[in-house]
Amino acid sequence: MENSNTATSERVSILDQTPSFDSLLTSSAPSSDTIPVTLYINGAEQTLQIDPRVTLLDVLREYIGLTGTKKGCDHGQCGACTVLVEGQRINSCLALAVSYDREQITTIEGLAEGEDLHPVQEAFLHHDAFQCGYCTPGQIMSAVGLLSEGHAKTDAEIREQMSGNICRCGAYANILAAVREVCDNEQNSSASAPQAK
Numbered sequence: 093m094e095n096s097n098t099a100t101s102e103r104v105s106i107l108d109q110t111p112s113f114d115s116l117l118t119s120s121a122p123s124s125d126t127i128p129v130t131l132y133i134n135g136a137e138q139t140l141q142i143d144p145r146v147t148l149l150d151v152l153r154e155y156i157g158l159t160g161t162k163k164g165c166d167h168g169q170c171g172a173c174t175v176l177v178e179g180q181r182i183n184s185c186l187a188l189a190v191s192y193d194r195e196q197i198t199t200i201e202g203l204a205e206g207e208d209l210h211p212v213q214e215a216f217l218h219h220d221a222f223q224c225g226y227c228t229p230g231q232i233m234s235a236v237g238l239l240s241e242g243h244a245k246t247d248a249e250i251r252e253q254m255s256g257n258i259c260r261c262g263a264y265a266n267i268l269a270a271v272r273e274v275c276d277n278e279q280n281s282s283a284s285a286p287q288a289k
């Protein structure tokens with residue numbers, strides 16, 4: 093039978109070996125444990141020297157200071173950390189930042205143009221599609237990705253395509269209405285656009 097004191101001391105020793113969060117994020121000084129990575133975040137070039145185990149989410153929040161992207165579960169279950177990489181939706185909590193060297197990353201902070209909100213942001217305000225707001229950046233980024241993918245035409249398809257984004261406040265009906273509105277506007281404007289001859 094396992095001696096409980098031995099088990100406890102083994103656990104403590106494992107914890108002692110786990111790198112602290114601060115040790116994963118480094119200063120600009122290179123070390124043998126870090127590698128350089130260049131990310132284009134919301135159009136701005138960011139060259140960092142980081143531990144290869146750091147997630148994109150932690151780089152955004154803790155290193156760059158872009159805290160709009162939220163950490164919910166940190167396990168790929170809730171969608172709060174959704175960002176776009178080259179226009180594709182990903183859960184940044186599951187993504188190692190070094191995997192995206194020289195790629196274009198868009199976060200919630202990169203959607204508005206000056207004072208002009210992105211149409212999805214406007215629609216979320218219009219439909220009151222949030223309560224606490226914690227899931228909202230991820231919901232909006234996911235909706236932006238979904239709209240550019242062009243797969244969702246019906247309410248059922250929008251629900252399915254947004255199903256990776258959990259809202260603990262249960263604002264789903266209003267979120268759906270917001271995404272539906274932008275989807276409809278895009279379909280109407282493309283239908284009324286003059287056809288090339």
Ligand code: FES
Pocket residue numbers: 162163164165166167168169170171172173174183184185186
């Ligand atoms: S924080 Fe990434 S999916 Fe929940």
Ligand code: FES
Pocket residue numbers: 221222223224225226227228258259260261262263
């Ligand atoms: S608005 Fe609170 S979790 Fe979605």
